[in-house]
Amino acid sequence: MQTREKEALDGETLSEAAYKRLRRDIIIGARPPGERLRIEKLKAIYAIGPTPLREALQKLAQDGLVLSEGNRGFTVAPLDPAEFNDLNVARTAIEKEALRLSIQRGGDVWEARVVAAAYIMSKEDAALAAARDSVTDSWERANTEFHAALVSACGSNWLLRVRAGLHDLCERYRRVSVYQKLGSRDLATEHAEIAEAAIARDADRACNLTEQHFALTASALAESDFSGDGRHLDRRTA
Amino acid sequence: MQTREKEALDGETLSEAAYKRLRRDIIIGARPPGERLRIEKLKAIYAIGPTPLREALQKLAQDGLVLSEGNRGFTVAPLDPAEFNDLNVARTAIEKEALRLSIQRGGDVWEARVVAAAYIMSKEDAALAAARDSVTDSWERANTEFHAALVSACGSNWLLRVRAGLHDLCERYRRVSVYQKLGSRDLATEHAEIAEAAIARDADRACNLTEQHFALTASALAESDFSGDGRHLDRRTA
DNA sequence: GAATTGCGATATGTCGAGAAAATGAAGCTG
DNA sequence: CAGCTTCATTTTCTCGACATATCGCAATTC
Structure with missing residues (x-):
């Protein structure tokens, strides 16, 4: 009985949480267009390890909100x-x-x-x-x-x-x-x-x-x- | 339209390589609809570590080719x-x-x-x-x-x-x-x-x-x- | 003086191990 | 016998550290 409610809240993976938070921050402009998204920096801001953060960034890149360049990291997609x-x-x-x-x-x-x-x-x-x-x-x-x-x-x-x-x-x-x-x-x-x-x-x-x-x-x-x-x-x- | 041929191959991230290979395998049916995509298994098949594989799976889930369920792993999207x-x-x-x-x-x-x-x-x-x-x-x-x-x-x-x-x-x-x-x-x-x-x-x-x-x-x-x-x-x- | 090249510093990408969660089966209770 | 609880196994998810690639800077050369 409790499991269901807790699952919906707690059962969320950090990867999903990072995805949602980053997505929202990018859309509302808290992360301005063109900003470089360095893992270390994000790790400090969101208190989440590198792996979930990378997964979130990959998903955002797929959405088109983030640009992912080869071995050169991620940036917020520019506004053009x-x-x-x-x-x-x-x-x-x-x-x-x-x-x-x-x-x-x-x-x-x-x-x-x-x-x-x-x-x-x-x-x-x-x-x-x-x-x-x-x-x-x-x-x-x-x-x-x-x-x-x-x-x-x-x-x-x-x-x-x-x-x-x-x-x-x-x-x-x-x-x-x-x-x-x-x-x-x-x-x-x-x-x-x-x-x-x-x-x-x-x-x-x-x-x-x-x-x-x-x-x-x-x-x-x-x-x-x-x-x-x-x-x-x-x-x-x- | 593709970029430099050799750089595209050498400079390619394992994450991207895994994404492309998995994507192709799913589309052509080598990974049948509904198949569970366990990391350990994929690690053995593609000879790639868990992190790039997970990133590839997340991207594929974003594409709709893979279903990602909470803490229950990934499956190839069924054909309905x-x-x-x-x-x-x-x-x-x-x-x-x-x-x-x-x-x-x-x-x-x-x-x-x-x-x-x-x-x-x-x-x-x-x-x-x-x-x-x-x-x-x-x-x-x-x-x-x-x-x-x-x-x-x-x-x-x-x-x-x-x-x-x-x-x-x-x-x-x-x-x-x-x-x-x-x-x-x-x-x-x-x-x-x-x-x-x-x-x-x-x-x-x-x-x-x-x-x-x-x-x-x-x-x-x-x-x-x-x-x-x-x-x-x-x-x-x- | 300008371009090049090598080197150091920074950041990215990857791996293996450990923590958290789910699945499945056995045991207990009513 | 059915249903619930408990426990062990399996799988997923996350973290920290290592390997690798890129960028900036200074020294060197023409």
Whole structure:
């Protein structure tokens, strides 16, 4: 009886724990793009031995969040506008297909989840428009759930898995972008319209809106000049 | 496209070597679906220590070719018809989008590559139709290159990366399927028509043909009863 | 004075052994 | 006889230390 609960918490291997913690730290920007990830340093920070750390880094490299060079160690993947466009093309294609399938196949529980996510999202969008400081984490959570809810009924776990991976890769860019071009966008309306079209089962409209939604983020980001060149910059302004 | 030949071999990490060898062995079926991958055993087979092996297995788990369970080791991912359908939905969506973009953006070198790949493919298709025994490897290579050539000009490295991953996952299924339902298909014509439509810049037709092409493989496989249950492990038969 | 080359220092990659966990079987209890 | 507990075996996971490769620096040579 206790075993189950303890397993879920304690039974996690250090390798998995390191993977999750590193992943999160990279996505939120705690480990800036281009930073070299030396094992000794990470060992001190996370209090984990070299083996689990290496395993975590290999997995992250497979995800595309970390670059692994031959015998030259690991670095946080740099942030490059060109690569984001690239990434966005792939993400948009997958999101549209998943959305179309989801609208086609979704039932009551799907609708309910979308409605609930849209409700939260509207609140977060409003909060973000008002004060753009401490909202990020909860806004990102809401945004993630909002889009995840929309495609959740698509019926293909692999489509969802790929989508989730690309979503996470984009999140790093998004966290840089959202602040900068915030004034000129009406995220609340964009999100509301997408949800509305999805519930109304208007797949074409929902897909078009989503495409525009992603494209706006992409164009906003194209103008951003985040210094993600690959040089190891130690600190960034929070 | 590969890097320097000798350095790539000498400077290659054991971890990478193990990854490549295991990956290939799993895809071609040398390590059957459901097989438990015990470290000690692999150590003996590949003459590599536990650490590089574990790193390779973690990466393969990230790819979806291997399942990694908590403290219970690794197993080759089972082959399940339902999952193949799932996989095929994702693959079809991505392939179609990449193909559309590629047809739109491809230039002379792209056309040349497609023509060349189609030429090889026609020969391999003919050979496969004639004698269905030892053709597999070269046929698979041709098939891989054929479809890769078609989408190569899509302009998004991430789209290609995701596509390649799904392609590899499907290859295991394909290797089981192609033989069984071979008689009822005309692969040569299917491939030729796709290439023709692509060169003619008829994106809609090329996408539709590709979708059918994939769907045929999927339906052929749905009837196959490969024992990918995870049952027949390396357990000695009583 | 510039380029090269050899050497030292740092970091990465790999191995073997030990700790933690799971599996399976025997023994005990009701 | 069934179900639970206990214990031994097997396997996985983690750590520390060694071997190997890379990078920076200084000395040497043309």
